[in-house]
Amino acid sequence: MRNKYYFGYYVLSFLLTCSSVFSQTVAQRKIDSVIAIAFMKNPDTNAVKAFSELQRYHFNLGQYDSALYYCNLSLPIAQKVNNVDKLSRIYYNTGLVYTNLTRYDSAKIYINKAMKMAKENLDTPLLINCYNSSALLSNYQSDFKTAVQYMTSAARLIENSNNPELLIFLPQTYGNIGHNLMAENQFEKGIAYEKKALVFKKYPDEQRYRVMLHLDIADAYIKLNNTTQAKLHLDTSKIYNSQLNNIQVESLVLNSEGYYYEAVNNLPASLAAYLRAYKIADSVTNDYLKSEIADNIAKIYFKMNNHAMAEKYAITSNNIAKSLHNLKVTASTYETLKKVAFEKGDFKKALFMSEQQKLYSDSSTNIETQKSTVYLEALYENEKKENEIAVLTLSNTSKELAVLKTNRLLLIGGLTASTLLFMMGLLYRNSRQKRLIAEKDAMLQQEQVKFLERQQQIVSLQSMVNGQETERTRIAKDLHDGFGGLFSTIKMYFSTLQYEQPILKDDPLFIKSYELVNSASEEVRRIAHNMMPEVLIKIGLLQAVQELCNSISAGKLLLTKLQTYGMEKRLNASTEVMLFRIIQELLNNIIKHAKATEAIIQFNKEDNRLSIIVEDNGHGFNLQETDNKTKAGLASVQSRVSYLNGKLSIDSQKETGTTIMMDFLLNEP
Amino acid sequence: MIQILIIDDHPLVSDGVAAMMKGLDYMQIMGACKSGKEALFFLKDHFPDIILLDISLPDMDGIDLCEQIRKQNKKTKILGLTSTNEAGIIRQFLAKGGNGYLLKNMERDELIMAIDEVINDKIYLSKAANQKILEQYQSVNDAVKSTPVLTRREKEILQLLYEGFNGPQIAEQLFLSPFTIETHRKNLLQKLNVNTTQLMLRYAKENKLI
Numbered sequence: 001m002r003n004k005y006y007f008g009y010y011v012l013s014f015l016l017t018c019s020s021v022f023s024q025t026v027a028q029r030k031i032d033s034v035i036a037i038a039f040m041k042n043p044d045t046n047a048v049k050a051f052s053e054l055q056r057y058h059f060n061l062g063q064y065d066s067a068l069y070y071c072n073l074s075l076p077i078a079q080k081v082n083n084v085d086k087l088s089r090i091y092y093n094t095g096l097v098y099t100n101l102t103r104y105d106s107a108k109i110y111i112n113k114a115m116k117m118a119k120e121n122l123d124t125p126l127l128i129n130c131y132n133s134s135a136l137l138s139n140y141q142s143d144f145k146t147a148v149q150y151m152t153s154a155a156r157l158i159e160n161s162n163n164p165e166l167l168i169f170l171p172q173t174y175g176n177i178g179h180n181l182m183a184e185n186q187f188e189k190g191i192a193y194e195k196k197a198l199v200f201k202k203y204p205d206e207q208r209y210r211v212m213l214h215l216d217i218a219d220a221y222i223k224l225n226n227t228t229q230a231k232l233h234l235d236t237s238k239i240y241n242s243q244l245n246n247i248q249v250e251s252l253v254l255n256s257e258g259y260y261y262e263a264v265n266n267l268p269a270s271l272a273a274y275l276r277a278y279k280i281a282d283s284v285t286n287d288y289l290k291s292e293i294a295d296n297i298a299k300i301y302f303k304m305n306n307h308a309m310a311e312k313y314a315i316t317s318n319n320i321a322k323s324l325h326n327l328k329v330t331a332s333t334y335e336t337l338k339k340v341a342f343e344k345g346d347f348k349k350a351l352f353m354s355e356q357q358k359l360y361s362d363s364s365t366n367i368e369t370q371k372s373t374v375y376l377e378a379l380y381e382n383e384k385k386e387n388e389i390a391v392l393t394l395s396n397t398s399k400e401l402a403v404l405k406t407n408r409l410l411l412i413g414g415l416t417a418s419t420l421l422f423m424m425g426l427l428y429r430n431s432r433q434k435r436l437i438a439e440k441d442a443m444l445q446q447e448q449v450k451f452l453e454r455q456q457q458i459v460s461l462q463s464m465v466n467g468q469e470t471e472r473t474r475i476a477k478d479l480h481d482g483f484g485g486l487f488s489t490i491k492m493y494f495s496t497l498q499y500e501q502p503i504l505k506d507d508p509l510f511i512k513s514y515e516l517v518n519s520a521s522e523e524v525r526r527i528a529h530n531m532m533p534e535v536l537i538k539i540g541l542l543q544a545v546q547e548l549c550n551s552i553s554a555g556k557l558l559l560t561k562l563q564t565y566g567m568e569k570r571l572n573a574s575t576e577v578m579l580f581r582i583i584q585e586l587l588n589n590i591i592k593h594a595k596a597t598e599a600i601i602q603f604n605k606e607d608n609r610l611s612i613i614v615e616d617n618g619h620g621f622n623l624q625e626t627d628n629k630t631k632a633g634l635a636s637v638q639s640r641v642s643y644l645n646g647k648l649s650i651d652s653q654k655e656t657g658t659t660i661m662m663d664f665l666l667n668e669p
Numbered sequence: 670m671i672q673i674l675i676i677d678d679h680p681l682v683s684d685g686v687a688a689m690m691k692g693l694d695y696m697q698i699m700g701a702c703k704s705g706k707e708a709l710f711f712l713k714d715h716f717p718d719i720i721l722l723d724i725s726l727p728d729m730d731g732i733d734l735c736e737q738i739r740k741q742n743k744k745t746k747i748l749g750l751t752s753t754n755e756a757g758i759i760r761q762f763l764a765k766g767g768n769g770y771l772l773k774n775m776e777r778d779e780l781i782m783a784i785d786e787v788i789n790d791k792i793y794l795s796k797a798a799n800q801k802i803l804e805q806y807q808s809v810n811d812a813v814k815s816t817p818v819l820t821r822r823e824k825e826i827l828q829l830l831y832e833g834f835n836g837p838q839i840a841e842q843l844f845l846s847p848f849t850i851e852t853h854r855k856n857l858l859q860k861l862n863v864n865t866t867q868l869m870l871r872y873a874k875e876n877k878l879i
Contacts, residue, residue, distance in 0.1 A: 484773070489682055538761075539761060550807075609855075613822075651849065
């Protein structure tokens with residue numbers, strides 16, 4: 001759930017190593033002279049270089065705005081002097097700066113530009129950096145699948161090149177893969193990769209990197225409930241950290257410490273650590289980290305029953321996380337907000353939060369994503385092995401040919417042919433794999449869009465229907481209590497009057513008035529009852545349907561039977577009202593159009609499955625030939641059924657009858 | 670002298686009841702409360718012989734109020750006086766300690782009779798309420814019958830299963846989706862309280878459902 005931020009640091013270290021390391025103490029001494037070069041009258045390659053140094057200097061200090069400023073200054077000069085090497089690096093650095101400013105869209109544009117140039121110029125080190133930065137970007141936006149794609153590309157580049165300068169990037173890459181696996185909840189595998197990274201020594205920025213690796217491993221162990229190992233790695237990271245002087249890393253260590261204390265249930269210590277981490281993250285305006293820590297703090301406050309503070313931090317975190325598209329943190333904050341609302345007794349709000357949480361967590365922990373990550377990892381491993389086999393086969397062939405020495409021409413021809421074949425095979429494989437991935441990607445996205453659209457439809461329908469029912473309840477109550485009471489009282493007076501003035505019993509005018517008042521009061525009661533039967537609210541759906549059946553059967557035209565199985569518990573109130581409306585409408589249809597003599601209503605509930613059948617022995621109908629009224633009735637049934645996420649099927653046979661079946665999967669507690 | 674308390678949020682109702690009782694010197698209205706809370710407060714130091722209670726009150730459910738009053742005072746008679754005529758509500762009202770159920774559109778004679786009956790330890794139900802309870806009884810009677818009633822589709826599907834067709838085949842034959850057939854089958858299993866199709870067919874045969 002947390003700490004995707006570390007990843008950023010891995011990539012940061014690339015920036016430093018790729019270009020010449022620019023020591024900060026030296027920088028301070030030189031800074032004036034560099035500025036002088038940078039702002040020279042007729043800028044050339046040296047000016048570009050100077051700007052890059054200034055930019056790097058500010059970048060290292062975490063002053064990203066200034067870094068961006070120098071990037072923007074150097075860009076037009078590099079374009080003018082047409083130095084491809086420098087220009088591509090400026091693009092890349094600008095992308096990195098934007099990444100750190102959490103402006104991911106701009107970052108993506110610049111890194112893509114750099115990547116394109118790196119590919120054209122066969123600039124492997126830069127290409128590796130671009131892959132890694134792109135992976136980082138995808139990671140920030142919870143798109144782990146693409147991240148793994150980029151990372152495997154980077155790993156392949158490094159492993160295939162025998163350049164010792166590039167090999168020093170391997171620990172970072174292993175760390176990245178491990179880290180991403182952890183983000184996908186595959187902690188054991190993740191730990192294995194990161195431990196593999198720990199073996200490497202003497203690579204740039206090693207110390208800071210080790211802090212990150214140990215923190216990551218500690219977190220994973222906490223997730224695996226192994227707190228002893230977690231403590232061990234946490235302490236190791238603290239030792240490395242004490243030799244560093246990096247305020248952001250400090251905040252990460254504190255965050256992990258808080259997480260550890262939370263795991264061993266020492267809440268005050270945990271809170272203290274988180275708060276310190278939060279203060280640092282706030283002071284360096286690292287929004288990504290800030291939202292994650294705030295989320296952690298909110299959870300701790302909630303555990304400590306301080307709901308007001310929990311809500312405050314959750315809202316802070318939620319706002320940032322949403323703007324950064326951090327789905328997991330957003331979902332997590334909604335969960336806290338839901339719990340807080342629940343504790344406050346504000347169930348409406350809790351429900352809203354719960355729906356939001358579901359929305360975000362569904363999109364972030366999409367099982368498909370996880371599956372495809374595993375799939376991609378397997379593909380990568382597989383390809384690596386196949387490459388090895390291919391290389392071995394190739395060398396064997398050449399050896400045999402050398403031993404035989406039969407035909408030099410054949411040897412060369414064979415070698416060329418097999419190499420060509422091998423390369424073509426690789427190319428084909430590569431393009432095919434890319435296409436597959438792209439297809440899968442598009443499919444996933446489409447599903448996501450569909451899912452979101454459906455959610456939205458349901459939400460708007462829900463609010464409409466809910467509003468309607470609330471309104472009906474209110475009107476029914478007003479009718480019943482207000483009008484009903486009034487008419488009853490008038491009748492009481494008439495009854496008393498009749499008793500006191502016996503002569504009125506023979507007055508036709510009085511008798512008529514009395515009758516009219518009587519039927520008016522009956523009518524009001526009937527209308528109010530149809531709008532919202534009290535028994536439905538007070539006792540429940542089954543009793544309400546039973547009484548509906550009773551009163552229909554009492555009319556002797558249609559005998560209506562109710563059968564129920566597994567319906568011992570009441571459903572939730574709004575579901576009951578909705579189901580009652582559906583049955584009311586269907587019975588109305590039967591009475592008005594079907595010319596039936598018998599009807600059966602049947603409820604079957606098993607676990608979450610609810611199946612409702614309404615069957616009559618009427619003359620049946622053809623959906624295409626029905627009149628508009630029936631159509632409207634059925635449409636309202638259909639919309640209510642889909643409101644409950646149900647499935648409606650109409651099975652009608654001419655002159656035999658109609659069976660209407662509705663299936664629901666209820667998510668009741 | 671019969672002391673009467675009226676609990677109803679509609680002020681006109683108690684006026685109406687008072688008018689009906691005019692001239693009956695053995696009945697006296699000792700008070701009228703407009704909410705459940707007010708009534709519970711009033712009943713702390715007043716002991717009416719009979720309470721006319723409306724079940725829809727602004728602040729609490731009349732059935733709950735009936736239960737609470739009954740807990741405090743076993744002697745007072747409680748007569749529902751309301752405009753809701755629904756069997757489930759009537760049954761529950763009586764179960765929670767009500768002594769009778771009267772609808773507001775009553776005649777004067779009916780009110781007086783109801784009070785007299787209830788005071789004499791009898792249960793009184795107005796004619797319309799009685800009718801509702803009887804309707805309910807009929808449907809309870811139906812439900813008690815041991816073998817469940819099968820729907821037309823269920824009968825057809827059971828018959829076809831008995832003849833050895835499987836789900837998809839039945840679906841094809843009846844022009845229905847296999848999913849629908851499966852739901853009917855599951856419902857049948859639950860209705861006949863068996864776990865397997867085989868047991869279901871045996872049960873159906875024994876009980877002459879096919």
